[in-house]
Amino acid sequence: MRWDGQAITADDGALPGLELSGLRHAGLLRTVRAPEFAGIAFHEVVAKSALSHVPPMSQMPFRWTVNPYRGCSHACRYCVDPSTLVLMADGRQKPIREAHAGDRIVGTEFDGKYRRFVETTVLARWATVKRAYRLTLEDGTEIVASGDHRFLTERGWKHVARPSQGARQRPYLTTNNRLQGFGTGMPVEAYATPFESPDYRRGYLTGMIRGDGMLFAKTYARSSGGTSSVTMFRLALVDDEALVRSQTYLEAAGITTNRRPFARATETRRAMDGIFTARREHYSKIHEIIDWPENPSGEWSVGFLAGIFDAEGSCDGEVLRISSSDERMLTTTMHALDVLGISHLREPARANGVATIRVSGGLASVRRFFAMTNPAITRKLKIVGAAVKTSTSLRVVSVEDLGTESEMVDITTGTGDYIANGVISHNCFARPTHEYLDMDAGTDFDSQVVVKVNVDQVLRAELAKQSWARESVALGTNTDPYQRAEGRYKLMPGIISALADSGTPFSILTKGTLLRRDLPLLTAAAERVEVGIGVSLSFADEELQQAVEPGTPTPRARLDLIRAVRAAGLPCGVMVAPVLPWLTDSRDHLRRLLDDITEAGATGVTVIPLHLRPGTREWYLEWLGREHPHLVAGYGRVYARGAYAHKEYRDWLWERVRPLLEERGFGSSGHRRRGGAAYPDRVQGRTGGRADQMSGTAGVGLPAGDPEASGGGDRHDDGDYPTGALPGMPAVAGPMPLVAAGMEQVLF
Template sequence: MRWDGQKDGADRQQALPGLPGLVRSVRTPDFADVVFHEVNAKSVLNKVPGGGLPFGWTVNPYRGCTHGCTYCLTGDTPVLLANGRTKPIADLAVGEEVFGTSQGRFAVTRVQAHWKTSKPAYRVTLSDGTQVVAGGDHRFLTDEGWKHVTPGRCDDFEERPFLVKGSRLVGTGRFATPPAQGGEYRVGYLWGAVRGGLPSDPDVLRRVRDFAGGGVPRESELVDRPVEPGEEWSKGFLAGLFDGRGSSSGGELVMSSSDSAVFEAAVLALMRLRVPHVVEVRGVRITGGLAERLRFLHLVGPAVPRGNAVEGVAVPATPDLAVVSVESLGVTRTLYDITTGTGDFVANGLVSHNCFARNTHTYLDLDAGHDFDTQVVVKVNAVAVLEGQLRSKRWRREHVAMGTNTDPYQRAEGRYALMPGIIRALADSGTPFSILTKGTVLSRDIPLLARAATSVPVGIGVSLALLDRELQSGLEPGTPSPQARLELVRRVRDAGLPCGVFVAPVLPRLTDSVEQLDELLASIAEAGATGVTVLPLHLRPGAREWFARWLARERPDLVDVYRRLYARGSYVDVRYRRWLAERLQPLLRRHGLDARGGRDAVGVPGDDEGVWPEGSLPASTPTAPVVQEQLTLL
C-alpha cells in the first residue's frame, strides 16, 4: 500500500505545528481523510493523576486531536489562577490550578494539557473595553450559550453559533495589569504593611525583607508618605495595607486600621485608582461585585493569594460585556489553548471553552467519528520506550490500565500494530494490566492476551451502549457495530479470559426502556460477560452542546426532558439515577449479572454500591467504587 509523504518533511502542511517529537505526518488510502502524525515519545508509561481510580498507571500509544476548536488564544492572554492571580496562557503548565466553572459558579480545576500552533487571528472587542485575540474556532460563553468567534460548520448538517455585534459574553470583563513593583511601589508597600500592622504571614515578611533590602524596617525608618502620592505608590500602599489589615471572607474585600492617617491614606489611594468603595464602621469595603474585587487584587498585587474571594461565587452576566466588533487581524499568530477538568477556564475575565484536543481519539464520549479520527497522533516508538521504562529498578509492577483515556484498539492500531509489543513488554516484566475498548481489532491479539494471562493478571472490558444499529451509527459513527462488539466478548470468553461490559451511556427516554435494557443485558449475558457496569449519559462541556444539537435535530420532542434532567450540570438528576438503578436490579438478577464475582454490578454513578465489573480489571486488583464520571471507553 502506498503512503503519501513517506519521506521526513513531506507535506508539512499536514503536520500539527508545535507537536513535540514529530517525525512525519502521513495519509493512506486505507483511512480516508485521516492524517497520522508519527511522533517519538519520551514516555508512554504515565502516572494517573488523583486517587479516585483503582489503578495508578496507564499506557496510551495513540492520542487523537481535532482540527476544530484548538490553539485559540494569544500567549499574553491572562488566565485566572486558583489563587486569584493571573498568568499568561503561554506560561501555564500542566497540573497548575486555575478557575473554571461548575453549575454557574467559579470552581477550581487543573490544567490537563497545554497546546500551541499558528493560526489566523481575530480581535474580539467588548463594550467595556475588554479585548481578546483568538482563533476563529474558539468559543466563549454568552447568555445564549457557547458561541464561536467566527462562522463555520459544527458538523455536516448545520452552521455553528458565532459571535455577532451585541452578543453578551459571560464573566467579569478584562483583568487589570499587575503592578511592575518598581521603586515607588516598594516604598508604598512598606509604608502600608508596617504602618498597617505587620502580620506574621511568611509571604508578607518575605516581600517586606526583599523590598527593604534585608531586614524588617521599624515604623520610624519608613520613608515619609508623599504629599501627593502617585499611582504606583498608591498601589503598593494598598497592597501592603491589605496584606496586613485586609480580609476576603465571604467573598468581600475589607481593609481596616485604627490609625487615622493610614485610614485616610487608604481612602485617598482608592479614589486615585478609581476603585469603588464604601467607608463602614468595620473599615473600607470594596464594592462593585466580583469584577471590581478582582480588579483591585490584580491592580495592587498583594503578597497573600486571595482565591477565596472567587471560589464558589456565581459567574456574573452583565450587559457591559456586549460584543462591539470581531475583526480579522489579517495575520497568522502563535495561539495557545489548554484542557481543564471543568472543560473551561477564565481568559481575560471571559468564560472560555477549553481545547478539544484531548488525549482521546473520540469526540467527547459521543462522537468517535470525523473530528477526532481525522487527526491521530501515533507514538511509533511506544514499544521500545515502554520496555525501557519497565526495566527501571524503580518500577514496582503496579497495575497498568489501557483504554481509560485513549482507545488502544482504535482504527490506527490496525495499521501500526503497537499493542502486541506492548502486551509482550508488560507480560515479560511481570506487570498486570487491563484493557478497555470498543475496538474489535483486539480480536487479533486474543491468543497473545491468553498467553500473557498465564504470567500476569489480565483484565478485558468492552464498551457497549445499545443494540439499535441505526441509533448507534448516528451517535457513534465510525465505531464497530453492537453485534461486532458482542462477538468480541464471546471470543474473549472462549479464550478463557474474563470480560466485563460497560453499558455506557444509557440515554434517558432513548435507550432506558425495560424492553431495551432487557434485550441488551440478555445479549451481554448470552455472550458470556463476567460482569456489567451501567452508566447514564454524562454531558460534560462540549459534549453537552454537541448532543443538544443532535437531539434538537433528531428528537426535538425530548429537548425539554433533557433540559430538566441536566438542569444542574453535567450529571443527570439524582432521581433519575435512582430510578435507573431500581429498573436495572431485577433485569440484572434475571440474567445472572447482579452478583458475579460475589458483588453487585449495578455501577450507576452516584450509587454507593457501584463497582467495576468483573473482568475489567486484573483479578489481583482490588475493586473500587466507580468515580463520578463516565469513563472514556470510546
C-alpha cells in the same frame, strides 16, 4: 470515540499536546497524512516515557496506564491564546499556558435567579494549533481565540466567528452582543504582575508600615543619672502572606527581624504573629525606607497601593475601599490610583476622623487594581460567592480574523466554564485524565493524532527498572489502543510483549475489532501474567448504533470479537454503557442486547447509565433539544443534580436490569450492589460475572458515584413511561425513534 482519531487528555505534561514547540520538544520525527486516513494528521514522535501514573485521589482500580496514541478531540476547537489570563480561586490571574489539572480556579453557576462566581477545578488542559481571531471589547479588553470558542453574552453562549460555508448554523458574536464578566480594560500585555523592583518594595513597605506598623523611640532618665534610649519596630498581622512579604522586603534592605506570636486566638479574633527589631540602625533604616518621596515613581506608587491595601484595605464583592485618618496617606493613595488610571471617590470622614477612598467602576476596576498592584493577602482578593454583574461596557467592537494559525490552549473545568481575560468563557469538551473515554461529543471533532512510535521500547526499559513493582497496567483508559491508527503503526504487539516479559499484569478496554489480530499474543501472555479484556457495547440495533456512533465497529462485529476472545480461552467482560434514558433503556432493547452478549460468551457485564459531565452536558442537551425536544424536560429531571442520573432513575434502571442479568447468569451486577452503595467505588469489567466462567476479566472501568440503594418505581415496558413515575418527566407512548444520524457520539 470517533474511530478516525483519539482525544488528548490531562496527562499532557508527559508529552506536550499539539503545540508546535511542544511537538518539537517531544521529539517530533515527522507529520504524516495518509490517503487511507482522510483528514487525519499523524504526528510521529519519540516518546520519553510510556507509563503514566494515575493520581492517588483517582477512584480508578489501577494505578498505571499506557497510551500509545494521543489525539486532540473536538475540544481543541474551543481554545484561546496561551497568554489569556485565567482567574484563579485565590483571586490572582495567570496565563492559561501555566494552568494545570488540579488547579483551583473560578467558574460560575446559577444560584436561584443569579449566576455567581464559584470555585472549581481544572480537570484537564489541552493544546493545539488553530486559526486565530482577535475579539476586541468596548472597554479595551482583547482576547485571541479560535473561531469555534464560545463566550457568554446577554443572549447566551455564542461562538467567536460565524460558521463556515456549508456548516450548520450556530449563534455567533456580533457588535450587538455584550459579554458577561468584568474584562481587563486593556490588552493583556499591560496586565502583567508588577515587577518587584526596589521602588516597588519601598512603596509596599511605606504603605504597610505606615498603615499597620509601629515605630517607637523613647529616651528614659536613668535612676543613676544620664539617659537611656529605646527603639522598637513592630508589625503584627493576622495574614501570614503580608507578614512574610514585609519581612522579606526588609531583609532585602539589610534589616533582620525576629518573628514570634503576638496575640492568641479568641472566639472573635484570629491569632496574630509579629516581626520585631529593636536595633537602632534598623529603626533608622526603616524610617529612611518609608520616607515620603518628593516625586514617587510609578513602581513606587504601585507598591504603595499594594501595601496600603494589605494594611488598611477591604474588598466586599465589587467594592474596594482603603481607609485612613492620615491625610498624607489618603492623598498619596488617590495620586497612586490616578497614576494607574483607576477611577475612585473619596467618601466623607466619619466622626472618628477616618476617611475612605473607594474604587469606582465596579468589578472591572477592582480586578484591574488587583492585577496591577499584586497585594499579598489573597483572602481580600477572592471573588467567590459574588453575583455576576457586568458593570462595565463589554460590547463587542470587532471580531478580526488574523489570517494565521496560532498555538492555542484550553482547559476543562468542573463547572464547564472559566474566566478568561475577565469574561465568562465556555471550557472545552475535554475529558479528565483516567476517566473512561469511549466516545466523543458531537460534530466538533479534530483529527490530530500523536503517535509514540517508540512506546514499546521505552515501556520495556521502564518495566526493567528495579523500582518497578509489577502493578497492574490498564490500556484503553484515555484512548482506544485498537483505534484504526493501530492498523498502520502496529504498536500493541510490542506493548503486550513488554508487559508479559516483565511479569506485569494488564488489561485492555476496547471497541476495536483489530484486537483479534493480537489474540495469539494475548493468549501466550495470559499463560505468564493475568490478562483482562473488556469490550464496549451498548446497542443491540445496528441502525441505532450507527446513528449514534458513526464509523465505529457494528454491534455484530463487536459480538464476533467477544466470541473470538472467548474462543482463545480468555475471559471477556462487556461494558454496557452508556444507557440513554428513553432511547436505549427499554426492556426489549436491554433484553436483546444482553441475550446477544450472553450468546457471545461474555464472562461479565457492567451496566452504566449516561453521565453528563460539564461540557458534555451542554452539548448533549443541545443535541437532545434539536432532535428530541420532548425529552428535554425529562432529562432536566433525571440530571437535575449534576453529572449522574437522579437516584430514582438509577433505582428504576437497576430494578429493570437486575432480573435480566440474573436470568442470564450474571448474578452480581456492577451496576448496583444491594444493601450497599448503588455504584461501587470501582466498577470492574468482571462485575456481573457468571458463576461458571473465569473471574478477573477486564479489570477496567470507571467510578460511578455513590448514591444510596433503594427500590425503584414501576414503569411500563418498551419506552412507555407513565406520567408520575418520575415527577415532571414526560409520558412517551411507544418505542422511541432512532437517534438522528447527525449525532456523532454520546459521552457518559
